[in-house]
Amino acid sequence: MAARSWKTEAVVLRSIRYGEADRILHLYTLERGRIGAIAKGARKTSSRFGARLEPFSHVELVLHEGRGELHTVTGASLLRSHDxxxxxxxxxxxxxxxxxxxxxxxxxxxxxxxxxxxxxxxxxxxxxxxxxxxxxxxxxxxxxxxxxxxxxxxxxxxxxxxxxxxxxxxxxxxxxxxxxxxxxxxxxxxxxxxxxxxxxxxxxxxxxxxxxxxxxxxxxxxxxxxxxxxxxxxxxxxxxxxxxxxxxx
Ligand SMILES: [Zn+2]
CATH class of the missing domain: 1.20.1440.120 (Recombination protein O, C-terminal domain)
Incomplete structure (x- = not known):
């Protein structure tokens, strides 16, 4: 399958620290149900994702589907933070x-x-x-x-x-x-x-x-x-x- 990007609404169910600065996310998406994704650099203070990828967050994501099991988050905007x-x-x-x-x-x-x-x-x-x-x-x-x-x-x-x-x-x-x-x-x-x-x-x-x-x-x-x-x-x-x-x- 060729790599491609897609956009979906999603809720972050779980967020796990991974490596130096990344996060592995369990997401429930509108388009495809439950999926796993990686947000690279999400834990850096300079991260463009900020605090958007925490549990409870209702977000709109751009995801890149590569060859691995995990999607890669390439864009995230917050719809509701549920603070x-x-x-x-x-x-x-x-x-x-x-x-x-x-x-x-x-x-x-x-x-x-x-x-x-x-x-x-x-x-x-x-x-x-x-x-x-x-x-x-x-x-x-x-x-x-x-x-x-x-x-x-x-x-x-x-x-x-x-x-x-x-x-x-x-x-x-x-x-x-x-x-x-x-x-x-x-x-x-x-x-x-x-x-x-x-x-x-x-x-x-x-x-x-x-x-x-x-x-x-x-x-x-x-x-x-x-x-x-x-x-x-x-x-x-x-x-x-x-x-x-x-x-x-
Ligand atoms: Zn009976």
Whole structure:
């Protein structure tokens, strides 16, 4: 393939120091989904990239595609810095969980514009979201809603309308990642118990827009149930646990 340049909107998911002055970037791009790139000289004080290539940054990039696995960043302009999230401990912790979820759920080079737009919307809303008490970033309603929507966009839609195992329409008592949703008392063996308010919370977080999540009056119980559903779905479908989430609940 001939070397070529292309332009895309992207969000920096992770930025790793490399060599003397470079950075290796994990990016989620609008055009091609998750990709890896190198920004040469990005850590020099004189760098033309400045602080634009840090996690949370929503940027427009010019990327050069060479023969190696990594793209090379040749131009970067900042669309949104998300400084309000970067400089607040609660928002920063919640944001890093969201970024890691993008890294783990989506494989490289597979475009998913809806996931890209969900990510930029999440980061925009995170800038102004208030601390949800108890102040545990992993239980933040906006973060929970974002992760449930990512599961849906990855094809792991938690089925909540009736028992995911037998189809019974009432009385969900547990969550089964194997069955792909809520299950009734007769089918609950080996599943994760979820309270009625937990199911109410899951529906509210999944079915309503991300912007409604910060205002959703969900009990701590409902949010803890939602978190366990998210974590068990990651483990069952992807075989992973989020490092950032383990630190923050
Ligand atoms: Zn059932």
């Amino acid at each position: 309000a999230s970067r400089t607040d401990a609660y928002r920063m912790a919640a944001g890093h969980v969201g970024l890691e979820a993008m890294l783990r759920l989506f494989i490289e080079g597979e475009e998913n514009p809806r996931a890209f737009h969900a990510l930029t919307r999440f980061l925009d809303l995170l800038d102004t979201t208030a601390v949800a008490l108890p102040a545990v970033p992993g239980l933040d309603p906006l973060l929970l809603s974002f992760q449930l929507k990512l599961l849906w966009l990855s094809g792991y839609l938690p089925h909540l309308a009736g028992c995911a195992s037998c189809g019974e329409e009432t009385g969900l008592v547990a969550f089964s990642p194997q069955a792909g949703g809520g299950v009734c008392e007769a089918c609950e063996a080996g599943s994760l118990p979820v309270s009625a308010e937990g199911f109410g919370g899951l529906r509210a977080l999944l079915e309503r827009p991300l912007a409604d999540a910060p205002g959703a009056a969900l009990s701590e119980r409902a949010r803890r149930d939602a978190l366990r559903v998210v974590e068990s779905s990651y483990e069952f479908h992807g075989g992973f646990r989020l490092r950032t989430l383990a630190q923050r609940v």
